[in-house]
Amino acid sequence: MATEYATGADYIKHHLTNLTFGQHPDGSWGLAHSREQVEAMGFWAIHVDSMAWAVGLGVLFLALFGYAARRATEGVPGGFQNAVEQIIEFIDGTVRDSFSHRNRIVAPLALCSFMWIFLMNLMDLVPVDWVPWAFSLVGVHYMKIVPTTDPNVTMGMSLSIFALVLYYSLRRKGIGGFLGELTLHPFSAKNPFLKALLIPINLFLEGVALLAKPVSHGLRLFGNLYAGEMIFILIALLPLWAQWTLSVPWAIFHVLVILLQAFIFMVLTVVYLNIAHDTGEH
């Protein structure tokens, strides 16, 4: 495949470009046909491939689990139901371990994050050229099939969770409590004057810590998957006979990575929400 491109750099660039729909600078709407056009579209554009694969995989997950959930009985479970129950019990155990408050959203949220991210990561194991090649036959030039290698996707999820964190922080602690948490720690003083002096320092530190959460949450997943994808693309640049020597070990290793990253994302989701619920009354 790589031989169709003028240079290796072109090949890599091509594989890292999303199928983007947006407004061209001349005012017409349509798909971007080059990286430059994508850049020119700015914020008001959408990655059709990321969205389609993400939503498709999400619907697949919901369909599979919904099917199992509708047939769930207290009797002896069948093979598929058993697998779904295993996953749900695993999530439930993790949530119980790291979330010490009562909230109906957290466990389903954790399940949804884990399974959805796992399925999106799983696309990384599909050989990098198969799907783009198939789409190129029908005239679609760009096709990134791993949604989690798109920072929009991972940040979209982490920012949604951040919104939940802010919502629960405010609801549980009140505006005063939340502001207090941001301004009176980690440096505190008895003297009111000193206290006032420390507020900006505390606000800066805590503000950075707070904002770092969603950013690191989303970028960690993106970075790991992007790097993994990148290595698969680089391996695909090797001569055909040599590729398997690297792609097979990397794929096996990557099985761990995709599971682990999905798990880490889920655990961090639960932990952040737990922190949001903690009112400091220990």
Place this chain on the structure above:
Amino acid sequence: MNINLTLIGQAISFTIFVWFCMRFIWPPVINALEARKKRIADGLADADAAKTERERAEQEAQQTTGQAREEASRILAQAERRASEIVAESRTTAKTEGERILTQAQEEIEKNTQQVREQLRGEVATLAIAGAEAVLQREVDATAHADALEQLAERL
């Protein structure tokens, strides 16, 4: 690496998926798991109860068997004792009866002997008188010599 509308699109789909998960997937599965857990726990408790019950029944049966065995040996001993009593009793009865019969027989014999003796005595007296008559060749007054005859008869 462009941040664009995909970010918001993803956030919206994530929200919808989580809502769906929360509404249609998590509760039925967790409820089924809880129900099954409870059913298994109930089953185990039932099994435990049945085991205790069986142990109790076994113990009871053992106790009953022991009692029965004791009762049986008691009855056996009683029967043996009774049997030996009966044997002893009948032995005594037989002995008494035998002695009674013996005594009766002896009495009978005594009586018969007496009778025979009386008879003999009479006959001897008659014989003696006849003898004496023959010897004396004359009538002897039986009444006059009654004393002598009596004395004779006494000596017999």
